Amino acid sequence: MSASINENFLKLNESYLFSEIARRIRTWQESNPEVSDKLIRMGIGDVTRPLPKTVVNAMIKAAGEMGEPETFRGYGPEQGYDFLKEAIRNYYTKFGVELNPDEIFISDGAKSDLGNILDLFDKKNTVLVTDPVYPVYVDTNMMDGRKIILAMSSEDNGFLPLPSPEYKADIIYLCSPNNPTGAVYNREGLQKWVDFARENGSIILFDAAYECFITGDYPHSIYEIPGAREVAIEFCSLSKKAGFTGTRCGYTVVPDTLTRGEGNLNKMWLRRQTTKFNGVSYITQRGAEAVFSQEGEKEIEENIQYYRDNAKIITDTMDKLGIYYTGGKNSPYIWLKCPGDLDSWDFFDKLLKEVYVVGTPGAGFGKSGTNFFRLTAFSTHDNTREAMRRFEEFVSQLVK
Known part of the structure; x- marks a missing residue:
């Protein structure tokens, strides 16, 4: 006899969503080393501000x-x-x-x-x-x-x-x-x-x-x-x-x-x-x-406000482009409808390859996300502004 496994694990997707994103980024970087340092990550919800x-x-x-x-x-x-x-x-x-x-x-x-x-x-x-x-x-x-x-x-x-x-x-x-x-x-x-x-x-x-x-x-x-x-x-x-x-x-x-x-x-x-x-x-x-x-909460509120400011940079861009979205006002996430009726993975690949910005394809979160895309506010002010400048330029070309 031998130990039997929990076969429910075999029903899972082989790759966790963020593992697949990492794989695609790695493949792109290996093929484009001359511009890989221009990559701006606005996908995984990891913070960037240090501990208070x-x-x-x-x-x-x-x-x-x-x-x-x-x-x-x-x-x-x-x-x-x-x-x-x-x-x-x-x-x-x-x-x-x-x-x-x-x-x-x-x-x-x-x-x-x-x-x-x-x-x-x-x-x-x-x-x-x-x-x-x-x-x-x-x-x-x-x-x-x-x-x-x-x-x-x-x-x-x-x-x-x-x-x-x-x-x-x-x-x-x-x-x-x-x-x-x-x-x-x-x-x-x-x-x-x-x-x-x-x-x-x-x-x-x-x-x-x-x-x-x-x-x-x-x-x-x-x-x-x-x-x-x-x-x-x-x-x-x-x-x-x-x-x-x-x-x-x-x-x-x-x-x-x-x-x-x-x-x-x-x-x-x-x-x-x-x-x-x-x-x-x-x-x-x-x-x-x-x-x-009391002091900790004061310092933490400054960090949270920093991310709220990033979120506003993103939502202001969405408003300017007339893109439907949720989030950004009470959340560090902005959930936007992919311009040009693109599938979210297609939008991910184009955004990565053409303007070097990474987000998260909505399809990775379920069927309702097929044509949606998630951006996060957990970046620096400079990177967020630059990412949105590129995003605006990209979308303007996409919907011509």
Whole structure:
């Protein structure tokens, strides 16, 4: 006899979206070494601003503590240190949300927890994702063999689909502000999803990784919506808020009253984490605590505003060219309709080869993205302006 494999992995696309993008860029660079240094990347959502000084100083101090016998720390609590959970709890009070510290679980990022949370659910559950969609939602469920249904979005609904009676789903993924479209649900829209989940016994997995970009009266947390504590688990990350893409820290909120059948999901997640996860380092968590300090928040807001300014450079260009888009105002992502009715991969190749600008083909996020394209605001001001200058010139030639 020999070990059998999880054959669900064989159903996945051979290449993850961003791996395919990297392959195409590499092929182009190898064929065009004389201009490869002119490449401007506006595709993958990685930040470019450094960690705030307050965060760095807190991590330096914590590293020093680890070098002294009196302050050295070994294994920490798998669910996170109380000092960081308390800082996050206080942050939520700004949105009128009261959390119990035991409802907050510190992680190495939202992406990990969005996949790992599935340990709590039966593989027979049906999953609803919006299309276009962050690929991790789909791929992690395909790995478990769950049935996936799609809530399609388009220009007609502003890429913000709402519940429909035909959606028979046990698990619902929502992301607001959305990746990849940048669209953000208002309170009325999220209330409809919460009501739908309550009526159907569904669980909402709410990805709030981009909540820090919200301005105006849009919900930062799904728990601002009445009834959400009965149906929702929330995931957030410091990657975009504070530049932790390489430092790795996030958190998941599981209400202590959230139950299904005889299972309390808060206790189940605690059991899962204490079994399969050893926690985030003390040094990183001290840095994360500083994110929520008065000085840290001031420095972080300056970085976020920097990206908002980039987004405005992009949206101003779209407005000038008369190109339909969503995002950019409450999100670092701009989701635009490909000029000239081009397929998104064709548009990707032409933009790369003709003006040396990289974005993300919408088709990589689902069928609804076939003729759409994602640009990000995570570049420098100079590169963003230059990319948009080239983009405008390119589009003007394309639609002649």
